Amino acid sequence: MPGIIGKKIGMTSVFSPDGESIACTVIEAGPCVVTQVKNEETDGYRAVQLAFGEKKEKNTSKAAIGHFKKANTTPKRNVAEFRDFRKEFDGLVELGKEIRVQDVFVEGDFIDAIGTSKGKGFQGVVKRHNFAGVGGQTHGQHNRLRAPGSMGNASFASRVPKGKRLGGRMGTDRVKLANLKVVKILPEQNVIIVSGSVPGAKNATVILQK
The missing domain is CATH 2.40.30.10 (Translation factors)
Known part of the structure; x- marks a missing residue:
């Protein structure tokens, strides 16, 4: 068997x-x-x-x-x-x-x-994708320790590219x-x-x- x-x-x-x-x-x-x-x-x-x-x-x-x-x-x-x-x-x-x-x-x-x-449930990028967060609090950073960071270019494309690792539903997957x-x-x-x-x-x- x-x-x-x-x-x-x-x-x-x-x-x-x-x-x-x-x-x-x-x-x-x-x-x-x-x-x-x-x-x-x-x-x-x-x-x-x-x-x-x-x-x-x-x-x-x-x-x-x-x-x-x-x-x-x-x-x-x-x-x-x-x-x-x-x-x-x-x-x-x-x-x-x-x-x-x-x-x-x-x-x-x-x-x-x-x-x-x-x-x-819905989880952020730190738990879902092991991101490190934006980092220290210099240069105007505030409450950004668990943020995803840059989303992509602004002028060209002007959109979030497909496949970008962001927050979302986590778990209930076949493993x-x-x-x-x-x-x-x-x-x-x-x-x-x-x-x-x-x-x-x-x-x-x-x-x-x-």
Whole structure:
């Protein structure tokens, strides 16, 4: 399997054999259900669709209910498609089969985590783009420490150029962090612990993939 869907629980620290404290993220990964298998003959590419998290049937569309019934499972909250999985997983991706975290990863693997970053609302250029501000208060500067500075030329163009880094909405972006090490797997709790931080708030959906 190329990946699994999970939910971010929070952060903790784990001690390495050398006594070093490693900041880690705890993720409840799976169990996921295979709700669709695509192949090159019918769909033009190889992919497997996984579903994770329970959802009330009254809040699910009739089309989605029928889709999940084909896999003989209850409605799920999160669905993700993993493309181009390796051929050795052909027997594992049968429709309706349950996928657990130990079926996908082992301790020591390096994986990628995809999530939605926390929303921070409207922010200025210092926080959003790491600007330093205009600087000191000489030459008539006043209350300009966090200002964006010059916007561009005045006479020619007479407008703010496209792509100018200014204040604006920050966060709620799809973020992918690569090469996070799997520190520990707890199969009984469906938990995986990875080194470093993972984008998103607590209880946010996270996609883990190789």
